[in-house]
Every structure is written in structure tokens, then in C-alpha cells.
Amino acid sequence: MSEASETDETRPGKFGEYGGQYVPEALMPAIEELTDAYQRYVLDNEDGFMDEFRQRLRDFGGRPIPLQRADRLSERYDREVYLKREDLLHGGAHKLNNALGQVLLAKYMGKERIVAETGAGQHGTATAMAAAHLDVPCEIYMGERDINRQRPNVFRMRLNGSEVNPVTTGRGTLKEAISETMRDWATNVEDTHYVIGSIVGPHPFPAMVRDFHSVISKEAKRQFDEQVGTQPDAVLACAGGGSNTMGAFAAFVPDESVGLYAVEAGGSSLTVDEEAGVAPNSASLSTGTEGVLHGARTKVLQDRDGQIMESHSVSSGLDYAGVGPELAHLVDTGRVHAVNVDDDAALTEFHRLSQLEGIIPALETAHAFAFLERDHESLGETVMVNVSGRGDKDLEAAIEETAKRDIDIAPDMSVFQGAMR
Numbered sequence: 069m070s071e072a073s074e075t076d077e078t079r080p081g082k083f084g085e086y087g088g089q090y091v092p093e094a095l096m097p098a099i100e101e102l103t104d105a106y107q108r109y110v111l112d113n114e115d116g117f118m119d120e121f122r123q124r125l126r127d128f129g130g131r132p133i134p135l136q137r138a139d140r141l142s143e144r145y146d147r148e149v150y151l152k153r154e155d156l157l158h159g160g161a162h163k164l165n166n167a168l169g170q171v172l173l174a175k176y177m178g179k180e181r182i183v184a185e186t187g188a189g190q191h192g193t194a195t196a197m198a199a200a201h202l203d204v205p206c207e208i209y210m211g212e213r214d215i216n217r218q219r220p221n222v223f224r225m226r227l228n229g230s231e232v233n234p235v236t237t238g239r240g241t242l243k244e245a246i247s248e249t250m251r252d253w254a255t256n257v258e259d260t261h262y263v264i265g266s267i268v269g270p271h272p273f274p275a276m277v278r279d280f281h282s283v284i285s286k287e288a289k290r291q292f293d294e295q296v297g298t299q300p301d302a303v304l305a306c307a308g309g310g311s312n313t314m315g316a317f318a319a320f321v322p323d324e325s326v327g328l329y330a331v332e333a334g335g336s337s338l339t340v341d342e343e344a345g346v347a348p349n350s351a352s353l354s355t356g357t358e359g360v361l362h363g364a365r366t367k368v369l370q371d372r373d374g375q376i377m378e379s380h381s382v383s384s385g386l387d388y389a390g391v392g393p394e395l396a397h398l399v400d401t402g403r404v405h406a407v408n409v410d411d412d413a414a415l416t417e418f419h420r421l422s423q424l425e426g427i428i429p430a431l432e433t434a435h436a437f438a439f440l441e442r443d444h445e446s447l448g449e450t451v452m453v454n455v456s457g458r459g460d461k462d463l464e465a466a467i468e469e470t471a472k473r474d475i476d477i478a479p480d481m482s483v484f485q486g487a488m489r
């Protein structure tokens with residue numbers, strides 16, 4: 069059994085008032101089949117599913133992933149700072165843990181086709197890699213606007229043999245891509261599995277995706293025992309949908325002495341423009357209200373009429389108007405602290421980590437470091453930061469965003485002036 073906070077036995081898929089299965093009738097057969105498969109293969113290890121999953125995470129993914137002491141950050145903050153280096157997982161982010169688990173599960177279920185949604189393309193590329201590795205045909209839905217903004221990721225998916233289907237409805241971004249993927253799944257339930265990209269969606273996705281990512285905290289706990297001799301006082305992870313977050317927290321949840329901090333994207337401001345239906349942030353845990361999004365009750369950014377608002381973050385991977393129901397519940401119970409930092413702070417720490425530790429982090433990850441920079445004094449003696457991904461994918465965005473700002477520790481950007489718009 070998983071050791072994270074279980075869903076309530078008598079109410080499957082509920083985390084307090086959150087979670088559930090708010091889906092059209094047409095999807096229920098697929099959801100029930102998946103719930104059954106999750107129980108048998110993931111929780112009960114039927115046919116050795118979990119053994120094969122672990123073996124492939126090792127040989128294809130590169131696990132176990134190092135827990136590294138950050139020497140210069142430790143000095144800067146006058147405490148022990150450790151980095152869980154998920155940026156070193158194959159593909160450059162934590163996302164393969166889940167993609168590999170779900171594509172493998174699809175095979176065990178006898179499915180012959182994979183569909184997935186992607187926003188910036190990170191989950192799409194992880195799914196395309198896993199599908200190529202396991203030889204399952206794969207189609208990825210991606211908003212047309214995102215396709216134009218993320219050409220290298222689109223090419224990565226195509227290189228791995230996946231189809232990329234443009235979604236033109238609405239704003240042509242992640243929200244619409246998820247809806248379109250659910251429609252495809254409902255139409256093709258017989259032979260198709262939907263690989264969802266975070267701990268969101270209807271049960272059993274939030275629990276299952278958490279279980280695939282919980283390898284992060286299980287490994288870290290063991291590494292703290294072996295390398296450090298104590299467990300951390302605080303664990304920090306950035307939170308969009310919240311999958312790297314729950315992965316980094318899961319094994320620590322029962323241990324109340326470990327403070328858990330979900331760091332959200334404060335964007336450019338926490339103030340909402342109700343009139344325009346725009347939240348200039350993605351801080352659904354900190355500022356959202358209860359609603360239903362993509363098949364689950366959770367905290368969402370919505371206006372007074374319950375319309376989902378447009379969200380914003382300098383990091384595309386955090387730019388989502390909802391969050392996993394389990395994380396919403398853990399925030400309400402007080403076990404997890406929801407905090408947020410703004411775009412400017414995240415971008416500054418993107419530069420600092422690169423300079424001090426020789427690690428260029430994803431802009432998503434940089435949010436966790438911005439919280440460390442701001443609030444380290446309240447975090448105890450030993451701190452773990454989950455490095456959810458590397459920043460290679462963000463270099464273009466970082467050039468553009470840095471040039472717009474006055475960041476005193478940034479390198480001289482004048483060399484780029486001619487190339488800037």
C-alpha cells in the first residue's frame with residue numbers, strides 16, 4: 069500500500085471534501101476499469117507490475133537520483149540545504165516517473181493506444197518518450213497557441229514517434245487540450261488509456277499519479293538516513309498541478325516534524341481582475357476557492373459566477389487554474405503550508421542557483437528557491453528542495469524575461485539587445 073495520506077476508504081477518491089469523479093456518464097466505464105487496474109497492478113503488485121516499473125525507472129530513467137548537499141546555498145543561508153535532483157531524471161524533469169508508470173499500466177491493461185494532453189510540452193515529451201520506450205502508439209493534444217510557442221518540444225514528441233494534434237477551441241492552451249483529450253478517451257475507451265500529467269483529474273488519477281511520483285520522497289528519506297543521519301526539518305517544492313510536490317511530500321506526510329511547503333506561482337500580482345476574468349497568478353492553493361475542474365472538486369481560480377479564470381506565471385509548467393485535490397486537502401488540514409513567490413523573485417533565483425551551484429533550474433523550480441531565499445530563517449536546520457527540472461527548456465524565456473527586468477545578479481544582457489524585439 070502507498071504510505072501517503074490515503075483516500076477515505078468509505079468514499080473512494082475523496083480527500084476531505086475534495087477529489088471525486090465529476091465526469092460525464094460516457095467516461096464512467098473507463099474510470100471504473102482504471103480504478104480496478106490501479107488497485108490490482110499498482111497497489112497489489114499483480115503480475116509484478118511495480119517490480120517492472122522500478123526496474124524501468126532504474127534502467128531507462130536513471131534512478132536512484134542523487135540527494136546532493138548544496139554547499140554554497142548552505143553557506144548563504146546558514147543551514148544545511150539538500151537538493152533532490154529530479155532534474156537528472158531522463159528527460160530533465162520529474163515527469164517521467166508518472167508517464168512511465170501510466171504507459172506501463174496501459175500495457176498491462178491491454179490498451180493499444182495512448183492519448184495525453186500537454187501545455188508547454190513537458191508532459192507531452194515525457195509521455196512520448198515512455199510510449200516510444202514501451203512501443204505504444206501515442207497521440208498528444210496541444211493547444212495551437214502552445215504549439216507555436218513550444219516548437220522544440222513539439223519536435224521532440226514527433227521525433228519519438230508521437231502524433232501532435234492541435235487544439236483550436238477557446239484560447240488554445242492547456243485547459244482546452246485537457247478537455248479534448250478527455251473527449252478522445254470517452255470515444256475510444258476500449259483500446260485507449262489517457263495519461264494525465266499531474267495529480268489532477270477524477271479518481272483514481274490523483275492517487276495513482278502521487279504513487280508513481282512518491283518514489284521521490286521514499287528515495288530521499290532513505291538517502292537522508294544513509295547520507296545525513298537525520299531527516300529534513302522542511303521540504304520545499306514548487307506546485308502547479310502539484311505532482312512533483314506530492315511526490316516530494318508523500319513519504320514525509322506521516323512525520324509531523326517535517327514541515328511541507330508548496331510554493332505556488334504568485335505571477336505578477338495576487339490581485340484578481342474579476343471584470344476581465346484574469347488572475348495574474350497561478351496561486352490556486354493560496355487564493356483559490358472550492359470548485360470543480362477537470363473531473364475533481366478542488367481549489368480553483370474562478371470568478372464569482374464560477375467561470376475558470378485565465379491564470380498566469382512566468383513558468384508555463386505552473387500556469388494552471390487548479391491544483392491536485394489531495395494537496396488542497398492537506399493545505400486545509402494545516403499539514404502543508406501554501407506559500408507563493410512572484411515572477412521577479414523566481415527569475416532572480418533562476419540566476420542565483422545557476423551561479424552558486426552550477427545548476428540551471430527550470431523556471432518552475434526556481435519558485436521553490438525564491439521561497440528559500442525569502443523565508444529560510446523560519447525553516448529549521450536541514451532543508452530539502454525538490455529540483456523538479458532543469459532549465460534548458462526555459463533559456464529563450466529566460467533571455468526575454470531577464471532583459472525586461474533589472475536583476476542585479478543577472479549577467480550583462482547587452483549582447484542580446486540586437487536580437488531583442
Ligand SMILES: *Cc1c(COP(=O)(O)O)cnc(C)c1O
Pocket residue numbers: 161162163190191265266267306307308309310311312313385386430432433456457458
Ligand atoms: C510540469 C512541471 C512542474 C509543474 O507540475 P507539477 O504537477 O506541479 O509538479 C514543475 N516543474 C517542472 C520542471 C515541470 O516540468
